[in-house]
Amino acid sequence: MANAEATGLIAQHQGNSQWTKAIQGASGSSGVALAPLLLVQPNADLAAIAMTKASNILVEHKRFEEAVSKTRTDFDQMADKLESIIFDNSLDIFEMYKQLLNKDNLGREVAEKIDESWNAESALKLVIDAYVIQFESLEDNYLRERASDIKDLGNRLLFNLQALSLVKEIIPEKFILVAEDVTASMVAEYQHLGLRGIVSLQGSNNSHAAILARALALPAVMGIERIPLGKLDKHLCIIDGYSGELFVDPNEALIREYEHLIAEETALAVKVKEVEQLPSITPDGKEIELLLNAGLSSGFEHSKNSGATGIGLYRTEIPFMSKSYFPSELEQTSLYRQVLEAFPEQLVTMRTLDVGGDKSLPYFPINEDNPFLGWRGIRITLDHPEIFLLQIRAMLRANVNSQNLEIMLPMISSVAEVDEAIRLINQAHFELSSELEFSNNKTLARPRIGIMIEVPSVIFQLADLAKKVDFFSVGSNDLTQYLLAVDRNNARVASIYSSYHPAVLKALHLIAQESKKHAIPLSLCGELASEPAGALLLLAMGYDKLSMNPHNISRIKWVIRHVEFKIAQTILSKALTFSNAKQVHSYLNEQLELLELGGFVRAGM
Ligand code: PEP
Numbered sequence: 001m002a003n004a005e006a007t008g009l010i011a012q013h014q015g016n017s018q019w020t021k022a023i024q025g026a027s028g029s030s031g032v033a034l035a036p037l038l039l040v041q042p043n044a045d046l047a048a049i050a051m052t053k054a055s056n057i058l059v060e061h062k063r064f065e066e067a068v069s070k071t072r073t074d075f076d077q078m079a080d081k082l083e084s085i086i087f088d089n090s091l092d093i094f095e096m097y098k099q100l101l102n103k104d105n106l107g108r109e110v111a112e113k114i115d116e117s118w119n120a121e122s123a124l125k126l127v128i129d130a131y132v133i134q135f136e137s138l139e140d141n142y143l144r145e146r147a148s149d150i151k152d153l154g155n156r157l158l159f160n161l162q163a164l165s166l167v168k169e170i171i172p173e174k175f176i177l178v179a180e181d182v183t184a185s186m187v188a189e190y191q192h193l194g195l196r197g198i199v200s201l202q203g204s205n206n207s208h209a210a211i212l213a214r215a216l217a218l219p220a221v222m223g224i225e226r227i228p229l230g231k232l233d234k235h236l237c238i239i240d241g242y243s244g245e246l247f248v249d250p251n252e253a254l255i256r257e258y259e260h261l262i263a264e265e266t267a268l269a270v271k272v273k274e275v276e277q278l279p280s281i282t283p284d285g286k287e288i289e290l291l292l293n294a295g296l297s298s299g300f301e302h303s304k305n306s307g308a309t310g311i312g313l314y315r316t317e318i319p320f321m322s323k324s325y326f327p328s329e330l331e332q333t334s335l336y337r338q339v340l341e342a343f344p345e346q347l348v349t350m351r352t353l354d355v356g357g358d359k360s361l362p363y364f365p366i367n368e369d370n371p372f373l374g375w376r377g378i379r380i381t382l383d384h385p386e387i388f389l390l391q392i393r394a395m396l397r398a399n400v401n402s403q404n405l406e407i408m409l410p411m412i413s414s415v416a417e418v419d420e421a422i423r424l425i426n427q428a429h430f431e432l433s434s435e436l437e438f439s440n441n442k443t444l445a446r447p448r449i450g451i452m453i454e455v456p457s458v459i460f461q462l463a464d465l466a467k468k469v470d471f472f473s474v475g476s477n478d479l480t481q482y483l484l485a486v487d488r489n490n491a492r493v494a495s496i497y498s499s500y501h502p503a504v505l506k507a508l509h510l511i512a513q514e515s516k517k518h519a520i521p522l523s524l525c526g527e528l529a530s531e532p533a534g535a536l537l538l539l540a541m542g543y544d545k546l547s548m549n550p551h552n553i554s555r556i557k558w559v560i561r562h563v564e565f566k567i568a569q570t571i572l573s574k575a576l577t578f579s580n581a582k583q584v585h586s587y588l589n590e591q592l593e594l595l596e597l598g599g600f601v602r603a604g605m
């Protein structure tokens with residue numbers, strides 16, 4: 001139904017309708033953009049192909065022939081490589097594949113479908129699907145199993161088709177990336193190529209793709225209702241990252257309205273830049289440190305002048321994700337050294353590997369029914385001390401000269417995990433101290449160690465934990481997820497995920513009070529820190545530091561510099577009296593409007 005409606009929506013528009021219907025999703029990252037959509041298919045998966053007609057049949061024939069020839073070469077190379085290690089007849093499969101590719105087999109059938117004016121991908125899907133159905137309905141077990149070979153062949157052909165088209169496809173000067181499931185790596189791949197915004201059918205505000213979009217100051221709409229992706233490719237669109245709306249083929253009036261909002265946003269960005277290098281202090285003298293979240297995008301050089309006083313969270317998993325193997329101690333050392341030395345006068349808090357959940361490594365697959373409640377973060381690295389020790393050694397080595405490293409442990413849920421992690425850090429420190437040679441009585445620096453507070457169990461063990469570590473940092477993204485039992489990645493429950501839920505606010509307040517009682521420095525590095533309302537509440541609760549993406553530093557600094565601490569405290573007291581998140585939200589928005597800060601929560605000022 002939704003599909004039909006969305007198709008109708010486009011058709012209606014092509015008929016010059018006077019209105020543009022919004023397609024609703026969830027806000028993933030604020031801001032607005034106006035650009036054509038660019039449809040990106042993930043790794044080759046025929047099941048994900050949207051049926052599309054060809055605009056030029058000859059081009060499609062040529063593309064398919066090139067993909068076939070590339071696939072043949074792949075099979076020859078694979079067979080060559082395997083010949084020396086496989087001695088039975090398993091390699092015959094490649095011969096079978098090559099025969100299937102012949103003009104009088106599958107090749108001919110695909111060509112026929114292209115003649116019926118399908119593009120090469122769709123033609124391939126039609127033929128492979130038909131074969132798979134035939135094979136799967138056979139009685140004979142062996143033959144039935146061949147269905148998966150056919151699928152494999154189809155996906156390999158598709159991979160080569162897409163690889164070829166990737167090279168040839170002209171990426172528009174500016175575009176909004178749309179995909180069934182936009183991943184963090186897709187965003188990273190396209191970020192330098194004119195990317196203006198993101199639309200993902202799956203995922204939510206807290207998916208790492210959305211977090212990365214915020215880090216890059218790109219608007220994002222996540223978890224959008226079903227739409228026929230194939231039909232939207234290249235259509236001019238507006239995305240409104242504040243309201244989570246997508247407008248396909250907007251009319252002139254809407255374009256003018258949004259162009260106006262984009263101009264206002266640019267003006268706001270220029271205005272807040274004025275305070276970029278000024279202290280983060282309220283008019284009545286309360287200071288709060290603003291730090292950077294880094295590591296999600298490759299470049300951090302541009303963050304140096306963002307006006308932050310250090311790095312509060314360096315996510316180390318992204319360099320691991322972009323490789324096809326675990327990076328070596330030397331590779332990690334050189335990467336960490338670049339980061340530490342880029343901020344020589346400031347502290348850099350590096351988080352140990354936090355994979356699992358929605359962050360997986362291609363070479364270390366984890367298949368679980370409940371990945372966010374499963375093998376994640378410190379649980380993996382403690383089960384694999386060799387990975388943990390190597391990473392700590394690389395961090396310590398990188399820190400030899402700059403001496404500005406702090407180590408942070410993710411997903412801590414018990415005191416025992418902290419004990420074990422500290423034991424391993426001490427071991428790495430001890431071993432490396434004896435391996436490295438120091439002159440002039442110098443010794444290997446021992447960094448301060450902190451934990452992330454993101455699993456609710458630790459809130460009730462802060463007194464014990466305070467004796468063991470040097471600082472706490474709240475990961476409000478996960479704390480909200482675990483406190484409310486709402487998968488941060490699931491679009492269906494995205495509307496009940498809120499860091500302004502009274503239970504989350506009370507937990508954050510309690511953490512601040514406990515940390516003060518035990519005299520332990522406290523920061524918060526989840527997305528809440530970069531929201532004006534969130535930052536005001538955290539300031540009032542007594543958080544010492546807020547860590548956020550570079551783009552938000554001057555915005556939040558502007559807010560802090562324009563609101564008196566005692567007013568923030570009054571707002572906090574009132575906010576803590578509400579019984580549901582919506583009330584808190586509207587109260588806070590109302591207060592921001594009164595403080596003339598409304599432009600920070602919606603486009604324009
Ligand atoms: C968090 O959970 O708030 C956090 C900062 O970590 P991540 O978003 O990488 O899980």
Ligand code: MG
Nearest residue numbers: 454475477478
């Ligand atoms: Mg987290």
